[in-house]
Amino acid sequence: MALKVCPGHKMMGSCVFGGEGWSMKSSSSTTQKVLVRRSHGVGKELCVRAAASSSSWPASDAFLQKVTQNGAASGKEDGASGSLTRVQEKENLAMQASGNGTSAMEVSTSHMVSLHLPKPLSITDLALPPRETSDLRVAYQGVPGAYSEAAAAKAYPRCEAVPCEQFEAAFSAVELWLVDRAVLPVENSLGGSIHRNYDLLLRHRLHIVGEVQLAVHHCLMGMPGVKVEELQRVVSHPQALAQCEQTLTKLGVTREAVDDTAGAAQFIAAHNLRDVGAVASARAAEIYGLEILMDGIQDDLDNVTRFLMLAREPLIPRTDRKFKTSIVFTLEEGPGVLFKALSVFALRELNLTKIESRPQRKRPLRVVDDSNNGTAKYFDYLFYIDFEASMADVRAQNALGHLQEFATFLRVLGSYPMDVSPMRA
Numbered sequence: 208m209a210l211k212v213c214p215g216h217k218m219m220g221s222c223v224f225g226g227e228g229w230s231m232k233s234s235s236s237t238t239q240k241v242l243v244r245r246s247h248g249v250g251k252e253l254c255v256r257a258a259a260s261s262s263s264w265p266a267s268d269a270f271l272q273k274v275t276q277n278g279a280a281s282g283k284e285d286g287a288s289g290s291l292t293r294v295q296e297k298e299n300l301a302m303q304a305s306g307n308g309t310s311a312m313e314v315s316t317s318h319m320v321s322l323h324l325p326k327p328l329s330i331t332d333l334a335l336p337p338r339e340t341s342d343l344r345v346a347y348q349g350v351p352g353a354y355s356e357a358a359a360a361k362a363y364p365r366c367e368a369v370p371c372e373q374f375e376a377a378f379s380a381v382e383l384w385l386v387d388r389a390v391l392p393v394e395n396s397l398g399g400s401i402h403r404n405y406d407l408l409l410r411h412r413l414h415i416v417g418e419v420q421l422a423v424h425h426c427l428m429g430m431p432g433v434k435v436e437e438l439q440r441v442v443s444h445p446q447a448l449a450q451c452e453q454t455l456t457k458l459g460v461t462r463e464a465v466d467d468t469a470g471a472a473q474f475i476a477a478h479n480l481r482d483v484g485a486v487a488s489a490r491a492a493e494i495y496g497l498e499i500l501m502d503g504i505q506d507d508l509d510n511v512t513r514f515l516m517l518a519r520e521p522l523i524p525r526t527d528r529k530f531k532t533s534i535v536f537t538l539e540e541g542p543g544v545l546f547k548a549l550s551v552f553a554l555r556e557l558n559l560t561k562i563e564s565r566p567q568r569k570r571p572l573r574v575v576d577d578s579n580n581g582t583a584k585y586f587d588y589l590f591y592i593d594f595e596a597s598m599a600d601v602r603a604q605n606a607l608g609h610l611q612e613f614a615t616f617l618r619v620l621g622s623y624p625m626d627v628s629p630m631r632a
């Protein structure tokens with residue numbers, strides 16, 4: 208199962224891990240709910256609340272405490288379990304400070320205090336080598352076999368890829384320290400931009416720390432022994448369906464959108480659906496035991512999806528390799544304002560690699576009163592721009608300084624190395 212965001216709780220993640228995990232239990236004698244650690248087996252549940260929202264939790268949720276432990280005893284400092292300990296330390300302090308901690312006292316405060324206080328750093332901790340990418344936990348949307356999983360492996364070859372049900376869950380998993388990075392698709396050469404992720408980039412406070420481009424090679428697959436002519440329906444991610452528009456139209460099948468390509472393959476296999484096909488990767492066919500009926504069915508052989516890597520901290524920008532910088536800004540209404548905004552890059556010979564505009568969801572319309580011509584209502588936009596330079600480059604700094612003179616809002620989403628590796632699936 209994948210990470211998912213629990214409805215109704217801001218900044219809350221509930222997830223199930225394949226490895227070690229936590230599960231929630233209710234004590235029969237009291238109303239206490241506790242998180243208990245389980246070390247092996249399937250279906251381990253983990254509920255985490257961010258310290259920021261602890262004061263507004265429902266009373267029963269305030270009982271949530273981790274009482275078995277301690278975190279160090281599990282031997283795992285990094286990754287989900289170590290991070291959980293940190294989140295809950297904050298949580299405990301916040302609860303005690305806000306007076307919500309009364310119920311937590313029922314879970315033996317003295318025991319908790321000794322277990323939740325951070326361990327002071329020693330000289331040996333400081334001598335530890337820097338973390339290797341093999342330690343990294345990387346969230347992606349979908350299930351194993353999804354293209355996003357392949358993008359995570361391309362970005363961080365020895366990482367542990369963590370499946371998430373929604374994009375939102377991948378963002379939250381990084382924010383809550385359950386994982387170290389998220390990898391998200393932002394645009395495809397056939398289907399265009401994945402708007403949802405542009406909106407989420409703005410809503411969350413994560414930083415873009417890298418990009419990868421992945422050649423996306425789609426297969427049509429079905430249950431073993433099924434023939435293409437027997438398919439009535441084809442299910443897949445909407446982007447994948449759009450990328451195979453021509454083939455699917457020729458087949459004359461009904462299309463149905465699901466959350467991810469590999470999830471479509473998994474669904475067919477789980478329900479033994481013999482009249483349904485999936486558009487997904489060859490790896491998904493292998494994982495879920497489906498047969499490839501058609502190979503390379505995307506409309507264009509050079510079908511490429513660009514993914515971004517997100518982290519809690521920004522990268523320190525450098526100038527010794529090719530960098531890109533992504534920004535988002537808003538402008539006043541008026542003739543030529545976008546032209547003026549773009550000129551700050553042109554004047555400094557900065558190459559733009561992407562421009563995207565998105566409506567401002569919170570304030571979609573701008574009302575302009577002109578006494579001569581009446582009242583006009585304009586759509587208000589956010590502009591997302593990528594340009595080829597590092598924020599360590601003085602031209603980039605000057606361009607953004609210049610843009611800031613007339614932009615009504617400006618945020619740097621990240622300055623990161625460009626993907627210059629050869630394309631591979």
Ligand SMILES: O=C(O)C(=O)C[C@]1(C(=O)O)C=C[C@@H](O)C=C1
Pocket residue numbers: 348349352353354355356392395401423444446447466467468469512
């Ligand atoms: O469904 C998947 O396998 C994904 O990784 C998502 C996704 C997307 O959102 O664009 C990624 C790459 C392909 O373009 C098709 C689908």
